[in-house]
Amino acid sequence: MPKLQRLLLACSFACSLPFAAVQAAQAEPAIQDNEWQVISLYPPHGVYQAELLPQLVAAVEGLWQVQDSAGEPLLRTIDSLASMNVIVAQQDEVRFRRIIEKGELNAAGMQRLQALVEEHPLVQRRLVSADAQATHLWLRLKKPATAEGLQQLSEHLAASLNAAGTQCVSVPENQGPLAGLYMTQWQYDTPQRADGVAALQALATAQQQLQNAPGAPDSQHGRNYSALNLLSYLGGILGGELLDANGLPQSNAALAQMYMMAESLRSRDLQALARPDFRQLQLVVLGHKAPLSAPPLAQYQLTHTSIWQASARDYRVLDCRARALVTSETE
Amino acid sequence: MKLLLKSAALTLLGLTMLPAFAVSEKSIKPEALLEQVRDRDDGDDRRSRMILEQTMSDGFVRERELLMLEKKFGAERKAVLYFTAPADTAGTGILMFSYEEASGKDDDQWLYLPALRQSRRIATNSKEGPFLGTDFSFADIERLRVNDYLYEDQGTAEINGRTLQKIAAHTANGLENPRTGYSQRVIYVDAERQLIMRDEFYREGRHIKTFEVTGLKEIDGYWTVTEAVMTNHVEGGFTRLLRKETTYNVGIADRLFNERTLRSGIQ
Numbered sequence: 001m002p003k004l005q006r007l008l009l010a011c012s013f014a015c016s017l018p019f020a021a022v023q024a025a026q027a028e029p030a031i032q033d034n035e036w037q038v039i040s041l042y043p044p045h046g047v048y049q050a051e052l053l054p055q056l057v058a059a060v061e062g063l064w065q066v067q068d069s070a071g072e073p074l075l076r077t078i079d080s081l082a083s084m085n086v087i088v089a090q091q092d093e094v095r096f097r098r099i100i101e102k103g104e105l106n107a108a109g110m111q112r113l114q115a116l117v118e119e120h121p122l123v124q125r126r127l128v129s130a131d132a133q134a135t136h137l138w139l140r141l142k143k144p145a146t147a148e149g150l151q152q153l154s155e156h157l158a159a160s161l162n163a164a165g166t167q168c169v170s171v172p173e174n175q176g177p178l179a180g181l182y183m184t185q186w187q188y189d190t191p192q193r194a195d196g197v198a199a200l201q202a203l204a205t206a207q208q209q210l211q212n213a214p215g216a217p218d219s220q221h222g223r224n225y226s227a228l229n230l231l232s233y234l235g236g237i238l239g240g241e242l243l244d245a246n247g248l249p250q251s252n253a254a255l256a257q258m259y260m261m262a263e264s265l266r267s268r269d270l271q272a273l274a275r276p277d278f279r280q281l282q283l284v285v286l287g288h289k290a291p292l293s294a295p296p297l298a299q300y301q302l303t304h305t306s307i308w309q310a311s312a313r314d315y316r317v318l319d320c321r322a323r324a325l326v327t328s329e330t331e
Numbered sequence: 332m333k334l335l336l337k338s339a340a341l342t343l344l345g346l347t348m349l350p351a352f353a354v355s356e357k358s359i360k361p362e363a364l365l366e367q368v369r370d371r372d373d374g375d376d377r378r379s380r381m382i383l384e385q386t387m388s389d390g391f392v393r394e395r396e397l398l399m400l401e402k403k404f405g406a407e408r409k410a411v412l413y414f415t416a417p418a419d420t421a422g423t424g425i426l427m428f429s430y431e432e433a434s435g436k437d438d439d440q441w442l443y444l445p446a447l448r449q450s451r452r453i454a455t456n457s458k459e460g461p462f463l464g465t466d467f468s469f470a471d472i473e474r475l476r477v478n479d480y481l482y483e484d485q486g487t488a489e490i491n492g493r494t495l496q497k498i499a500a501h502t503a504n505g506l507e508n509p510r511t512g513y514s515q516r517v518i519y520v521d522a523e524r525q526l527i528m529r530d531e532f533y534r535e536g537r538h539i540k541t542f543e544v545t546g547l548k549e550i551d552g553y554w555t556v557t558e559a560v561m562t563n564h565v566e567g568g569f570t571r572l573l574r575k576e577t578t579y580n581v582g583i584a585d586r587l588f589n590e591r592t593l594r595s596g597i598q
Contacts, residue, residue, distance in 0.1 A: 073535060085455075093452035094442075193391070241447055256419035257444040263464040264425060264442050265455045271464060277391055 036183065036308040037150045039137045039157060040129075040176045042319045044166060047081070047132045048114050050105040052166075057082040057100055059160035060137065066156045072142065074149050079138040081127050086120050087267055089237035096265035099123065121229035122269060126286055130220045134177045147313040154316035161320060168320035173310055176317035181221055183286045183308040188300035194278035196255045199300075200248055203228045206283060206295035215290035222287020227274030234258050234270075361482035361498040364520055369475040371525040374553055376402040379577035381412075385465050388567030395420065395463070402583050406431035409588040413596060426450075426593045443593045450590050466540065466563040466570040470511040475527075479508055480516065488519060495519040495528055507534050524554045539565050551579040 043052045060082035066074045087096050104112060114132070117123045128135050137157075141149050158168040173179060203226045210216060210224045217223055228248070235243040235258060242254040249255040262270040273282045281300065285292055294302050308314060359367075381397045396416040402409050407430055414423040422445035430436040443450040462468055480500035488497045500516040507514040515533035520526070530542040546558025555577055562569040586592060 093454055095453070096455035238444075238447060238451070242444075251446075253419045254446045256417075257423060257446050259464070260414075260420055260423050261442060261444065261451075261453075263461065264440070265453055266461060266468075267455075268461065275387075276393060276464065279389075279391065 031303065032305045032307070034306050034308050034314065035140050035145060036306065037139045037141065037145050037314045038178060038308065038310070039139065039150070039154050039316045039318060040134050040178055041137065041157070041168075042134050042321050044320050044322060047128050047135050048110045050110055053082070053100050053105060054102065055161060055164040055166065059157050059164070062160045063153055063156060066153055068143070068149070074141050074153060075139060076142045077140045079127070081117070081123075081135050084123070085267065086116070086123065087234060087237070087262065087265055088116060094237065094261065094265065096267050119233070121225045121233050125222045129177045136178065145314060150314065150316055154318060158318050166320045168318045171317045171319045173312060173315040173317055176310060176315060178315065179310045180289055181310060182288050182291065183284070184288070184292055185306040186283045186294045186302060187304035188281045188283070188297045189303045190279050190300045192279070194299060196252050196278050197249060199274070199278040199281060200228045200231070202298045202300070203281065203283065204248070206297050209295040210285055210292065213292055215288050215292060217285065217287035222285070224283065224285040226283045227270060227281065230270055230273060231255070231258055234261065359522065361484050361496075362477055364496060364522055365475060365477045365482070365498070365518070368520060368525050368527060369477060374551075374579040376400070376581060376583040377577060377579050378581055378583060380575045382573040382575070383463065383465055384571040384573065386569050386571070400583050400587055402585070402588060411588055411593065422596060424593045424596065426588065426590065441590055441593060450593050466561040466566075466568055467572070468512065471542065471561065479511065490519060490528060493521055493528070496522050526554060526556070539563070550577050553579055
């Protein structure tokens with residue numbers, strides 16, 4: 001069992017505050033919104049197909065060309081298998097690389113890709129379904145999210161893939177792999193520079209409470225994650241020496257040097273989840289079937305909540321499997 | 332990618348070289364002027380102390396101090412940085428090799444983390460990302476690449492009592508350069524000193540960052556930028572870069588630019 005999971009399990013005894021009490025302990029934040037929109041894509045024969053991936057990379061890259069009626073690009077960010085960089089260890093070096101690299105489009109490369117997807121805390125169920133049949137694109141637009149904007153992007157993605165020989169059709173969002181699920185992102189702030197290791201311990205407590213909450217995601221659909229998970233991952237690929245027995249950075253000096261590693265590779269992921277001064281933290285839950293209340297974080301105030309759910313405005317599904325085409329034609 | 336902090340030092344960070352001769356700004360096309368900026372003499376080596384002072388949008392300030400050594404090795408450039416403060420990063424070192432652009436060879440970089448007591452080779456395909464978490468990107472500090480943009484001479488502008496050549500730059504297709512993340516720039520060049528004094532960066536028509544030289548000094552015969560600021564108009568913060576105790580052509584030993592020395596540090 002990974003060290004971080006052991007820590008969270010151990011915490012389940014020490015952190016056994018009833019969840020109802022947790023809910024009552026902290027008022028809901030004033031700011032609540034959602035800027036995420038999602039397209040789920042069923043490739044013809046599953047995600048890990050070497051011939052599909054270059055098409056997917058090109059089609060996702062093409063989304064940056066989609067413009068609104070004023071001629072302005074629609075997109076602000078895309079998080080997807082085809083566009084994200086992640087930190088990985090390869091032989092004796094540490095790389096910040098694309099998840100999909102052209103030089104790895106072979107059987108061995110597909111195995112490495114699958115291992116990377118399962119290992120990296122920001123990838124996993126966020127980008128690939130548990131059965132590896134679907135992949136998800138998490139999008140943020142420059143302007144407030146609209147159904148029309150998402151539809152435009154979904155149609156452009158389908159057209160790009162179809163032009164490359166795939167036959168994708170749009171299916172109702174309630175048939176998508178994320179139908180009925182939520183993604184919730186909480187932001188916590190504290191006015192003073194915080195002790196990093198103490199902040200991570202508070203996150204571990206909060207994450208354990210979330211794991212035990214009614215409606216928490218099962219492993220098939222998602223999990224919760226924070227900077228703690230990413231640091232545990234980074235510490236692991238660096239050989240584990242920077243982590244203690246529970247998978248936490250063993251000191252603030254070790255923590256600072258893990259930030260230095262991420263920053264020297266020009267990755268923004270760690271800073272996005274926890275600012276280097278630990279005055280701002282993010283906690284994310286993906287794949288839950290009912291709204292969840294934010295767990296309290298000692299010394300921090302909840303300042304922002306973002307909740308995505310599969311809806312007509314914020315979710316589209318493209319099915320490129322042969323049987324989907326048959327179904328569509330039959331209908 | 333072929334740049335190094337070394338190159339950086341010699342361009343935006345280092346920011347300076349003594350011009351071999353004065354240039355008549357009116358007689359020169361923008362491309363030729365920027366090539367002179369790119370190719371100006373920057374000495375054989377340089378030693379300096381650097382301070383990276385990052386102010387975030389809410390006013391929080393993060394400061395890091397480094398010892399920086401730079402040296403030319405023929406067409407290659409090598410640099411080594413040692414963090415000296417704050418205490419939790421002291422002893423961390425970065426070694427960087429930059430190769431001639433024509434070689435097509437990517438930079439090599441190694442990072443030494445004292446808590447691990449070992450150096451690791453690091454590689455990234457992202458230049459657009461932040462340099463050590465600051466408002467500078469790696470592309471901002473690399474050696475100028477003249478062929479990244481098309482240029483238009485926009486005459487002169489007076490800034491801080493100096494007459495600067497104003498040059499508008501844009502990518503050939505109008506889209507953002509995938510390497511730098513910029514689609515347009517407005518560059519203000521001190522032609523006599525062969526230095527970029529101000530640089531405004533745009534993405535998709537939006538002014539996202541501004542670089543300004545705020546301190547300049549002639550040291551050992553080389554014009555040296557002693558202070559520069561990058562303001563981030565998107566995120567709201569800025570980073571001030573200070574160069575102190577700079578010395579040129581001091582005969583820095585070759586052996587200081589290797590992994591073994593990186594692990595043991597500069598004594």
